[in-house]
Amino acid sequence: DAGITQSPRHKVTETGTPVTLRCHQTENHRYMYWYRQDPGHGLRLIHYSYGVKDTDKGEVSDGYSVSRSKTEDFLLTLESATSSQTSVYFCAISGSGSVTYEQYFGPGTRLTVT
C-alpha cells in the first residue's frame, strides 16, 4: 500500500455524531486525496490537498471537511454523520520523484452510519 495507513479500518457510528478518519503516509508525497467508493458510483473525490494547510473540494464534498497540518497526515471529518455517508473511504497520495502523477491508495476505512 505504498506506505499509506488509514485508521480506523472499520467504524460503526450513529447518525448525528462527528467522525474523523486519518490517513498517514511515509512517502513524503505532496498531494493527498480522500475518496469514497460506493456500488454503481465507483470512486469519487471528496477533498484533496496540494500541500500543508492547502486543501480544495472535490466532486462530493458536502458534509465533509479536511485538514492537513503536517505533510504526512490528512484528516477527513464528517461533522454530523448521516446514513448516506455509509461507504468505504480511501486515501490516496501522489506527487513525488520524477513521475508525479502516479496515485497510490491506502487500504480503506469501512464506515457504517446507523
Place this chain on the structure above:
Amino acid sequence: QKEVEQDPGPLSVPEGAIVSLNCTYSNSAFQYFMWYRQYSRKGPELLMYTYSSGNKEDGRFTAQVDKSSKYISLFIRDSQPSDSATYLCAMSDASGTYKYIFGTGTRLKVLA
C-alpha cells in the same frame, strides 16, 4: 452522461485467454491515464499509467490510449485465476492537480 464510462461486467474468461478491458471518455483535456486492479475488500492497486497517447507494456499487461477516439484499453495476456478482480480506469487533465475521474470498474473472472 458520465465523463468516464466502463462496462461493469462481469467478464468471464478461461485461464490463458487474452482479456481486453476498455473505457471511453468525453473530456478531450484528459492527458493522464491509469489502470488499477482491486481485489475484494482491498484498496486499488496501480497497474499501469500512461501520459497522452500510445502503448505501454509491462509483463503480461499492455495499456493503449487512443485520444482521437477517446478510448483506452488494458490487455491482459495469458490470464490467470489470480487476475480475477475489478479493474478501474482513471483519467486526469494536465492542470497539475492530478484529480482523477474514475470509471465504475469492470469485474473480471478468470476460470481455471
